[in-house]
Amino acid sequence: MNQLDLGDLSFIEGGHLLVKRAMGKINVGKEIVICGQDPDLEVHLEAWARIEGHQIKISTESNRFKLYRGDAELKRWQGAKQTGDPDPFKPESIAETASQTWGLAARGAVIEDGTPEFDFQLTKKSQVWADEAVRLYAQAVSAQWDPNTAIPWNTKFELQTEVEDAVVQLMTYLIENEAAALIVPSRFVAQLHPHFREVMQLLAIQAADEARHVEVFTRRALLKRDKLGISTVGGQASLKTLVDEPDFAIASFLLSVMGEGTFLTLLRFLEHHAPDPVTQTMTRLAANDEARHVAFGVAHLKESVKHDPHLLDRLNQSVHRRHDALQHIVGLNQKVIDALTLITAGGWSHQALRKGSQQVTKLIQDMDSGRRNQLLRLGFSKEQAATLSELHTKNFM
Ligand SMILES: [Fe+2]
Ligand SMILES: [Fe+2]
Incomplete structure (x- = not known):
């Protein structure tokens, strides 16, 4: 017969771990003899056995007990499931649909049956997943920079007042x-099922x-001034459509x-035309x-498009809708264009202003061709890409 002598180690000092370990090694219905010198052993052992579903027999000999292994623990884990694998690249690692009852459990953990149902809105792999998230998260972690040390705040420079x-x-x-x-990724990270761990981390x-x-642009604005500039209705109206967008794919x-x-x-x-090393x-x-x-x-989105034949249509409509909502807003980005022109010109001479204007015109063209390239990558036709890029908000974001 198995015997475990706890000696003078009390049950609450860690003795219970030894008992638990010994019970784990015997079959249901089999017994083990526990003995020890702790005067409270009987009280503690009895209470513990009741909670764990084991049967206890107290011997006439003092502080000697027979413990029979019950099946409560085995039954408790009968319905448990292991879901996926921590390694995102193992086959079947990422579920097509993550169950609400997996809750916050680590992907790959064994989840006890009966976990409360959560209410995550983004539970489908096809909505959120891209293998690329794994690499991008690792890259993001290693590329984090400290605003205090990464930017040459103390470098001396002086720009013309209006620049x-x-x-x-x-x-x-x-x-x-x-x-x-x-705000936008923060909102969706709270809706995302944690099964898609790498996407959660990346967002x-x-x-x-x-x-x-936000920090560095604020610090640059206040580097030589004690007041910020203006915020326009048009800019805010454009951004509000992003903040309000409830659909993850569209947002x-x-x-x-x-x-x-x-x-x-x-x-x-701006990096190329920055007037000072801090901005650059x-x-x-x-x-x-x-x-x-x-x-x-x-x-x-490329992954989502593969799974949802109507997604490109929905994305297409979202640009049209947004354009319609913003079309009556006057001078959507004139302040920004003027600031960019003056920064690029660096001064007020005719020659400088002409050059600045030309560079900003070229910037607008480059923005357009950049957008069209991304739209082509998502699967839009050349014509659609050109139209959608043209309809994009004049606020740029
Ligand atoms: Fe960003
Ligand atoms: Fe940013």
Whole structure:
């Protein structure tokens, strides 16, 4: 017969773990003798056995007990399921539909039957998944930068008064756009089933990227001034359509593919034409982050399109709807265009202004061709891509 002597180790000092371990090694119905010197052993052992569903027989000898293994623990786990695998690239690792009863359990964990039902709205692999998320998340983690050390805040420079004003205005515009780009993925990360762990992680780090962008653009705006620029009705109206969009596919499309895609071109342009090293460094770092955001948007929508033949139609309509909603807003981005022109010109000479205007015209063309390329990648025809790009919000985001 099996015997376990706890010696002077009390039940609550860890003795229960030894008893549990010993019980795990015998079959249901079999017994083990437990003995020990702790005067409270009987009380503790009895209570524990009752909870665990084991039977206990107390011997006439003091502090010696026979414990028979019950089947409660086995029964408890009979209906348990293992769902998927922590390694996203193993076959069957990612379920086509994640069950609400898997809840918050780690993918690959054994889940006890009877877990409460959660209410995640995004439960289908075809809605959210792209293998690319795994690589993009790893890349995002290693590419995180510290605004304090990554940007040369202390480098001395002086811009013409109005050029500095234009930088402040541009930063003010960028900040509100970054706020929308932070809110949208944050909202969907709360709706996403945690079974799609890598997508959840990627959306979370995307929000953290945007938080940094908000920070650095704010700090640049206030570097030489104590006031920010203006925020227009048109800009906010455009961003509100993103913040209000309830559908994940449409929101990802309008934000990540169309909006952040356009912003990527804008940030690369600013990196190239930045009037000072602080603006140049931050726009380069933000552009690198945006490239990841766009890459995931395109990757998961490409997957969704494969599974949903009507999705391209819905995306198409979403651009038309948004265009109709915004078409009466006057001067949607004139302040931004003017600020960009002056920043690029760097001064007031005719020659500089002409050059600035030409560069901004070229920027608008580059934004358009960037959008059309992404639209082609999603499966739109050349004509559709040209139309949709043309209808994209003049706010850029
Ligand atoms: Fe951003
Ligand atoms: Fe972004």
